[in-house]
Amino acid sequence: MPLLARTVMTPLAIDVRRGAVADLGPILADGRISSGGDVAVVVGPGQGERIAELIQPSLRSADVFTVSGGTLEAADDLGGKLRARSYDAVVGIGGGKTIDVAKYAATRRGLPMVSIATSLANDGIASPVASLVSDGIKGSYGVHIPIAVLVDLDFVESGPERHNRAGIGDVVSNISALADWELAREVRGEPVDGLAASLARMAAEALLSHPGDMADDAFVTVLAEGLIASGLAMAVCGTSRPSSGGCHEIMHAVDALFPETASHGELAGLGALFCTWLRGDRPRFAQMSACLARHNLPRLPSDVGLTDDQFVRAVQFAPRTRPDRYTILEHLDLSPEQTAQRLADYGDALRNHLN
Template identity: 80%
Template structure:
């Protein structure tokens, strides 16, 4: 009998609205994740106290854990603490570092995890991947996809504008990642998952064409849903490939060689624009460049404080960050001199837009 359908892991509950954190107890009960609120709530040091005060009325049985987050050691330390008692679920509330720490710790013991995003910096809020630093190098670790994804627009509103705008760069980079996936199919015969590609592309196209900015609820909601869609694309594909190509190789290389240069989403958007230029796709290049400029996101290395020598080194190092990937960077296999020449042409092209 032919296989007529497939099962795909997705969150049981997705909610994007204002006031979601205060209603978390009801959300967990309605989603049949925890009827009594016996959950481990993981928060970061920044918004921790404010979040705890909002949660107390609806989650009286919850235990609060504060984590610096962002490192494998922090995730393992949290996992050790979770063994102390039974929890229905782990709820990670905060930005990407806090959520990824909670995702990894929950997966260690097979606990359901609910992602509550207070910023829209990247697509990790709904992905089956935790990005954590180990020995100074950021790596991607496979985890169970969150059972629930909640975005509280009140907290997004109050968060740093630059942090939230970075999510735009991460979503837009899907266009470049999908072009790399198509290239890998043409050159190496790799299989492209049509459903994963569609989920990845829909969010990116929505953000590229949608008017408005981070002051507009409709735009912010679309951005949140686009980031969630990216996470689902990765879950469907069983890999980050639908949302991570040469753009993210450049991002990871920058993180490795020049830490703290810029955020994940800012570098992904910049990397995507550069890779799109390398492909010679003028229509997409103009569309992406206009979008990044409109939302005040970096488009050139100098925008994030990198000089030409540093960026040449980043592009040369980038393929080593994902040895299994085949992207435009591996395809062109440029020498440092070729990268330098392309970078000069790229800077001119950006300036012309």
């Protein structure tokens, strides 16, 4: 019998709204994730501890663990603590670093993981990838997608606006990543998963065309759902391809060469805009540039404190961060001098025509 459809792994519950955290206990019980609240709650510095206090009355058997820094060492240390007793699940509460540590530790222990995001800085909320630092180098590790995802807009609103706005750059970068994926199909015959591509594209298009901003619940909901959809797109095809191309190669290169320059989402958006310029897609470039400008996100190297020479170095280094990936950067294979000239033209276009 032919295979008529495929089964796609998705979270049992996705809840994006104000007050979502208060329903964590019922969500765990209704989903048969944990009926008695025997869970390990993992929090980071900041709002995570506040939320842990809020949910503890309904999860009286929970143990709370505090982690700091998104490192492989922190994730391994947490994994050791999870051996102390039998848990039904791991509940990660916080920003991207805390969520990634919890995802990695839960996967290594074979436990389901619930993601409660207090920040919308990147698409790690529901992705099958944990970005962790080991020996000063950030690496990507395959993990199980969360069994449930909660985004409480009350806590997102309380967080730093710059962190939340950064997620816009990460979702918008899907446009460039998908163009790179299509390029890899044309040049190398790499298969493109249509369902994964559709999820990633819908997430980006919804943000590009939305007139709202971070003060608008409807817009923030679209952003949160876009980040979740981007993560699910990766889970559908088993690779980060739908949401990661030359844009993320540049981001990883900046992280490696000039640590702490800017956030994941800010650099992804900047990298995506530059890659779109290299691709010669001027209508898309104008659309993406207008979106980033509207939300006060970086478009030029100087916006994140980099000189043009430093950005050229990052672009040259970028393909080394993902040696197996084919993007517009590998396709053009520009010399440092050619990259500098393209960057100068890109800067002129932004300053003179698209502000």
